[in-house]
Amino acid sequence: xxxxxxxLKSQPSxxxxxxxxxxxxxxxxxxxxxxxxxxxxxxxxxxxxxSLEPNSAGNLVLSGNLITMIDYAxxxxxxxxxxxxxxxxxxGQDISVGATIAIAGSTVLRIVxxxxxxxxxxxxxxxxxxxxxxxxxxxxxxxxxxxxxxxxFKIQPMVATLIxxxxxxxxxxxxxxxxxxxxxxxxxxYFGNFIPGIAIPTPVFITVxxxxxxxxxxxxxxxxxxxxxxxxxxxxxxxxxxNPKVIKLLTFIILGVCVAVCGFIKVSRTSSITYxxxxxxxxxxxxxxxxxxxxxxxxxxxxxxxSVLGAYVIQFLTTTLYKxxxxxxxxxxxxxxxxxxxxxxxxxxxxxxxxxxxxNRREAAKAEAxxxKAEAxxxKAxxxxxxxxxxxxxxxxxxxx
Amino acid sequence: xxxxxxxxxMRGICxxxxxxxxxxxxxxxxREGEIHALMGENGAGKSTLIKVLTGVxxxxxxxxxLADTPVHIKSPQDAQNKGIATVYQEITLCPNLTVAENMYxxxxxxxxxxxxxxxxxxxxxxxxxxxxxxxxxxxxxxSIAIQQMVAIARAVDMDCKVLILDEPTSSLDEQEVQKLFNxxxxxxxxxxxxxxxxxxxxxxxxxxxxxTVLRDGKLVGEYIIEDLPRVxxxxxxxxxxxxxxxxxxxxxxxxxxxxNGTPVYQAINLTGTTGIKPFDFEIHKGEVNGFxxxxxxxxxxxxxxxxxxxxxxxxxxYIDGVxxxxxxxxxxxxxxxxxxxxxRKLDGIVGDLSVRDNIILALQVMKGFFKPFSKAQAEKFxxxxxxxxxxxxxxxxTPIKSLSGGNQQKVILARxxxxxxxxLILDEPTxxxxxxxxxxxxxxxxKLAAEGKSVTFISSEIDEMIRTCSRLIVMRxxxxxxxxxxxxxxxxxxxxTIAGGES
Numbered sequence: 001x002x003x004x005x006x007x008l009k010s011q012p013s014x015x016x017x018x019x020x021x022x023x024x025x026x027x028x029x030x031x032x033x034x035x036x037x038x039x040x041x042x043x044x045x046x047x048x049x050x051s052l053e054p055n056s057a058g059n060l061v062l063s064g065n066l067i068t069m070i071d072y073a074x075x076x077x078x079x080x081x082x083x084x085x086x087x088x089x090x091x092g093q094d095i096s097v098g099a100t101i102a103i104a105g106s107t108v109l110r111i112v113x114x115x116x117x118x119x120x121x122x123x124x125x126x127x128x129x130x131x132x133x134x135x136x137x138x139x140x141x142x143x144x145x146x147x148x149x150x151x152x153f154k155i156q157p158m159v160a161t162l163i164x165x166x167x168x169x170x171x172x173x174x175x176x177x178x179x180x181x182x183x184x185x186x187x188x189x190y191f192g193n194f195i196p197g198i199a200i201p202t203p204v205f206i207t208v209x210x211x212x213x214x215x216x217x218x219x220x221x222x223x224x225x226x227x228x229x230x231x232x233x234x235x236x237x238x239x240x241x242x243n244p245k246v247i248k249l250l251t252f253i254i255l256g257v258c259v260a261v262c263g264f265i266k267v268s269r270t271s272s273i274t275y276x277x278x279x280x281x282x283x284x285x286x287x288x289x290x291x292x293x294x295x296x297x298x299x300x301x302x303x304x305x306x307s308v309l310g311a312y313v314i315q316f317l318t319t320t321l322y323k324x325x326x327x328x329x330x331x332x333x334x335x336x337x338x339x340x341x342x343x344x345x346x347x348x349x350x351x352x353x354x355x356x357x358x359x360n361r362r363e364a365a366k367a368e369a370x371x372x373k374a375e376a377x378x379x380k381a382x383x384x385x386x387x388x389x390x391x392x393x394x395x396x397x398x399x400x401x
Numbered sequence: 402x403x404x405x406x407x408x409x410x411m412r413g414i415c416x417x418x419x420x421x422x423x424x425x426x427x428x429x430x431x432r433e434g435e436i437h438a439l440m441g442e443n444g445a446g447k448s449t450l451i452k453v454l455t456g457v458x459x460x461x462x463x464x465x466x467l468a469d470t471p472v473h474i475k476s477p478q479d480a481q482n483k484g485i486a487t488v489y490q491e492i493t494l495c496p497n498l499t500v501a502e503n504m505y506x507x508x509x510x511x512x513x514x515x516x517x518x519x520x521x522x523x524x525x526x527x528x529x530x531x532x533x534x535x536x537x538x539x540x541x542x543x544s545i546a547i548q549q550m551v552a553i554a555r556a557v558d559m560d561c562k563v564l565i566l567d568e569p570t571s572s573l574d575e576q577e578v579q580k581l582f583n584x585x586x587x588x589x590x591x592x593x594x595x596x597x598x599x600x601x602x603x604x605x606x607x608x609x610x611x612x613t614v615l616r617d618g619k620l621v622g623e624y625i626i627e628d629l630p631r632v633x634x635x636x637x638x639x640x641x642x643x644x645x646x647x648x649x650x651x652x653x654x655x656x657x658x659x660x661n662g663t664p665v666y667q668a669i670n671l672t673g674t675t676g677i678k679p680f681d682f683e684i685h686k687g688e689v690n691g692f693x694x695x696x697x698x699x700x701x702x703x704x705x706x707x708x709x710x711x712x713x714x715x716x717x718x719y720i721d722g723v724x725x726x727x728x729x730x731x732x733x734x735x736x737x738x739x740x741x742x743x744x745r746k747l748d749g750i751v752g753d754l755s756v757r758d759n760i761i762l763a764l765q766v767m768k769g770f771f772k773p774f775s776k777a778q779a780e781k782f783x784x785x786x787x788x789x790x791x792x793x794x795x796x797x798x799t800p801i802k803s804l805s806g807g808n809q810q811k812v813i814l815a816r817x818x819x820x821x822x823x824x825l826i827l828d829e830p831t832x833x834x835x836x837x838x839x840x841x842x843x844x845x846x847x848k849l850a851a852e853g854k855s856v857t858f859i860s861s862e863i864d865e866m867i868r869t870c871s872r873l874i875v876m877r878x879x880x881x882x883x884x885x886x887x888x889x890x891x892x893x894x895x896x897x898t899i900a901g902g903e904s
Contacts, residue, residue: 183545222765223772225758233751240816241731241766257763300753 002383020225023081023356025294029309032292032343036316043190052199057186062199065319074203074314074364075101075262078210079282080289080311082255087243089227089251091152092157092289097259099168100142104263106172107135109181109273117185124187136260143256147249165283173275182272203265210261214304224302227251235243284320285314292343313343352392406432408468408594409454409485409563415462416618422836423449425621426463429613431563431594436585438605438626439598441615442638442696444862449597450563450615455487458479459631467562487565490901494552495811496541500527500804503540506553520890526558528842530584546577550584560751564588565596570604582608600697601878602900616640631900635695639863639896658688658871663722665740665855666707666824671716673706677879679716682707683856684824690844691858691866694876694899699861701743703876704826706734708740709855713765734767737823741813741830743859746807749813752802757783759801759812786815791841807834816844831860843869863895878902 021027042046050064079097086094111131115124142164149160164171183189191202196207218224226247229237234244262282265275291297294312317339321332345351404410409431421444424446427872430871431437441447442474452458454465456474464600467470467483469578474480476755480487491768494503501523530552539553549569556564566585567778570578571854585608590802597609607614612629614621614637616880621637654734672679692700705711709727715834718727727733733740742748751759761774768774774782783797790811794804817825827846831839845858846869858869865875867890875883875898883898 012603222770224766225754225762225773226770228754229751229762231760232753233747236742236748236751238706239728239730239748240763241742243731243733244728324428 018117019359023352025303025306026309028294028343028346029292029306032313033160033309033316036313036320039231040190040320040323047323055194057194057196059194059196060199061194061201065100065323067201068310069261069315069319071201071203071314072319074201074207074280075265075282076285076289076311076315077207077262077308078258078265079255080305080307081284081304082251082258083290084295084304084307085223085227086255087158087290087295088231088299088302089158089285089295090248091231091297092150092282093148093160093290093297094161094252094255095287095371096142096146096161096164096168096256097262097283097286098279098281100139100256100259101141101167101263101266101282102172102273102275103175104135104139105267105273105278106175106263106275107138108264108267108268109133109183110175112183112188113176113181122299124185126190128191132190132264133258135264136394138164138259139260139263140253140256143252143254143259144249146256147252149348150252151245151248169275172273176273178275180272180274189268189271192265192267192271194222201268206261206265210258211308212319218304223250226299232301244245252285286311289314292340316341404430404432406859407466410466411450411463412451412453412466414453414460414465416446416453416458416757417461421766422618424453424460424618425616427618428623429620430623431596432464432611433591433594434592434609435610436589436595436597438609438612439596439615440600440612440634440638441621442607445615445638447615448567448586449618451487451567451596454563455485455565457880460693481559481561484560485565486558486559486561486563487567488549488552489567491546494540494548494555496548498538499539500534500551501542504536504558507561511860514729522558523554526554528555530557531588532584534854536701544577546573546580549573549581551730553584553588556641557593561593563594563596565598567598568600569597570599570601572786576860578604586824600695602695606631606635608693613725614638614713625870630898635655635900636892637895639861654862658685660685662721665721667709667715667722669719671703671706671718672714673702674712674714675702675705677702677876678708678881680881682874684857686855687820687850687853688872689850689858689870690874691860691870691876692876693859693863693866693895695888697863698876699826699879700876702879703874703881704740704828704859705742708738708826710740712743731766732824734763734820737821738826739763739820739822740826741810741817741828743828743832745810745813745832747757750801750809753800755798755799756787756812757797758818760815763816783817784817789818790815790845805834805837808844810834811838814845823855824856824857826859827857829861830858831862831865838864867892868897875899 048064048066050062050066052060053063055061055063056152075345083093083097107277108131110133110295112127115127119127146157146164149155149163153160190196190354191206193202194200195202205282220278226237226242227250229240229242230247237244237247237308262279266278287297289311290307293308293311295307316334318332321327321335322329327335407430409429411427411429412430413822414424414427415422427446427450429439429450439447439450444766449458453460454474454477456476465474465483472483474483474485477487493858496504498506501520504523504526505514505519514691520595527534527536530550530553532547534551535546539638540548541720543551544897553564553566567582573581582604582713585597589595597605609627611623613623614634616638617640624634662685664685665688669681670679671682680703682703694700702711706713707727709729709732713728718793723733725736727736727738746752747789750806751762757779761779764782765774780797787794792804792811792815793808794812799810804812814827814830827842830842834842843865846858850856858866860866870890871897872884872886873890874881875885875895877899882901885894885898
């Protein structure tokens with residue numbers, strides 16, 4: 001009877017394949033994304049219309065809700081990469097990324113503002129590279145500061161990063177003496193908007209580059225194995241020769257670099273900075289992206305693709321909600337929260353396990369019922385056979401008589 | 402049917418956990434005004450028995466009487482109300498409250514508290530018990546011993562009849578232990594029955610009246626202290642039954658070892674921070690030796706120091722005669738040392754990672770951060786060792802935590818075999834796994850030695866050690882107290898050395 005059941009189970013049925021898909025970590029963010037798209041298409045068939053139109057600078061560019069959403073999601077996607085790694089290795093989250101984006105942006109502006117708008121292209125490129133590199137160094141240092149507090153002083157990540165969460169925007173203002181800076185050089189805006197002659201927003205390119213870079217890093221290093229191992233069992237990792245402190249520090253530094261890229265895009269979008277507003281609350285969205293991707297916020301195993309999808313879900317959701325004229329823009333957060341809480345609950349491991357359990361039990365019950373039925377049939381067949389034998393022997397008996 | 406003078410009687414206590422019989426038909430009797438030691442090695446069922454008694458676990462069978470009444474203990478709170486108080490190894494009081502507050506917190510029903518009178522009551526009780534502390538002192542400022550005593554004072558004030566002390570002395574120094582013992586004797590004189598859980602033999606013989614020994618969840622027996630010499634206690638705790646069937650070792654093997662040559666590993670005056678005394682140690686090519694001693698004797702701490710798992714503060718180490726520094730696990734690994742840790746769950750497995758990742762982990766770390774194995778290579782390694790060690794797993798991708806204990810241990814073993822060490826340290830590789838796997842692992846150890854590797858093997862089961870090791874280093878209270886080989890490698894001699902003193 002048991003062999004029957006296992007034989008049944010070893011053949012992958014369509015249902016099992018479906019089950020595998022449902023259990024996949026990418027399933028929930030993908031379905032959420034799909035539902036958002038479907039919802040928008042139903043309520044407004046023209047929602048995803050993409051057209052080639054001249055923008056304010058006179059370039060022909062792609063425009064439409066879809067492009068805007070993908071464009072605006074860029075910073076969140078880039079942050080989600082770093083946040084996923086930090087979550088995996090340290091089992092906590094960095095809540096200072098919004099404030100450190102302000103620092104990164106302010107650093108860039110500090111360099112760029114000194115240049116007059118009419119310098120040559122080559123010189124301008126040099127300035128941009130210098131400002132970007134400096135911004136990467138500064139952000140990485142702040143990342144290292146957070147990381148050191150977490151790794152060496154064993155402070156909970158959220159508490160450790162609370163320091164820069166509080167102080168970051170003041171530091172950003174201090175870098176530029178609290179001046180309101182506005183860059184007049186149009187070329188500075190290329191990185192947050194469009195490069196003339198290219199119809200796709202530049203941040204999309206930058207995002208793709210970041211994704212490729214992290215994919216390569218995960219391929220050619222053991223970052224994935226090490227940070228997962230440290231996040232799951234630091235003690236055991238240490239006894240296997242890994243230095244958990246260094247790995248935690250490293251993930252915070254990587255997040256710092258992600259922050260630098262975001263800061264750069266952010267200030268380029270507007271060619272200016274408002275210290276108290278820039279990248280406001282983005283840390284919460286970045287953490288949400290990791291959670292929506294079904295990653296355990298307690299650390300360990302992670303799926304970067306799922307986090308990235310999670311980031312897009314959040315941006316799509318925000319844009320969708322903005323579309324409703326009836327919803328006051330100040331109450332959007334409340335609506336967003338409702339959707340998010342539903343997503344988080346269904347992607348929570350405990351809920352998924354419950355669902356799995358229920359399914360398993362149902363399947364087991366069904367398998368048992370089938371097995372019982374098979375047995376009953378076998379019994380019936382045996383009975384029939386016995387009857388026929390009896391009949392035959394009776395016949396034979398008759399014949400002999 | 403109660404024993405004379407008994408204030409607590411447990412009869413036929415059973416407790417099952419999935420797949421484990423933690424307690425089977427255990428009897429325990431505590432008389433008025435006695436100090437009763439509860440002894441047994443790890444996994445013997447001491448703490449389970451305590452937890453059943455204090456209502457942490459519901460029992461699966463048996464009866465409990467307090468004085469003359471059968472009782473059913475529903476929860477720790479209920480146990481407290483019935484006069485069973487427990488003081489745990491770790492202090493469970495609040496360090497930021499005062500001594501008096503700690504003694505009375507959660508016990509007053511009225512919303513208003515007269516702290517003045519409470520402080521006076523506390524002061525009086527502390528005086529009576531001879532605990533040298535002021536009632537208004539903040540608890541966090543007191544020594545651990547005083548904190549223990551305050552915990553006991555709290556229990557006494559609640560009018561406890563039964564006081565359970567769960568390894569109270571493990572973090573106390575000699576003087577503090579004496580103070581605690583004086584307090585225990587005072588309470589005993591007042592008629593309190595004390596259950597004393599410890600693994601320090603000397604302390605048992607100093608303060609206790611009676612001993613109950615458990616082994617593998619079963620009652621071995623109850624003894625009056627005078628009737629049970631130390632050696633016998635040790636033998637009862639460890640279980641004496643020889644299984645002569647598996648006398649795997651043949652005498653010739655150890656003769657192949659060149660004891661005069663350069664040792665594969667040699668340590669002189671190795672000093673750690675984990676409470677063991679500096680020690681010398683060496684192991685030769687093809688040798689299997691072992692550390693033995695009771696739990697807490699420092700046997701694990703010693704091998705951890707060799708591997709650099711805990712901070713090493715001094716001593717000189719030679720690998721093949723060359724002086725080296727081993728300060729962290731990676732140093733040891735690079736010098737060809739592998740270490741299978743005692744606590745599989747805490748230090749061994751990386752639970753959520755796949756069997757494959759768990760197998761390649763150590764070798765991968767040795768290879769370097771920037772040189773990941775290709776997936777095909779990792780799969781090949783995993784396949785090879787899953788087959789070699791006969792690991793039962795659904796697939797390589799199965800998370801290791803869903804494997805059985807024995808198979809988890811094999812995966813960890815595979816991890817360290819893959820690292821191809823010259824010197825392999827196995828700390829309790831056979832704990833908590835089925836008999837079949839135990840034998841497999843012991844055979845593997847001997848096979849490795851025959852191939853010229855050196856192995857240090859630690860096990861709580863002495864017969865396993867006798868079977869596999871050609872030399873045993875005996876430890877007691879953090880000190881190496883003896884080294885046994887050849888003729889001396891027998892149960893009696895080992896137990897006598899472990900017990901020490903006049904036996």
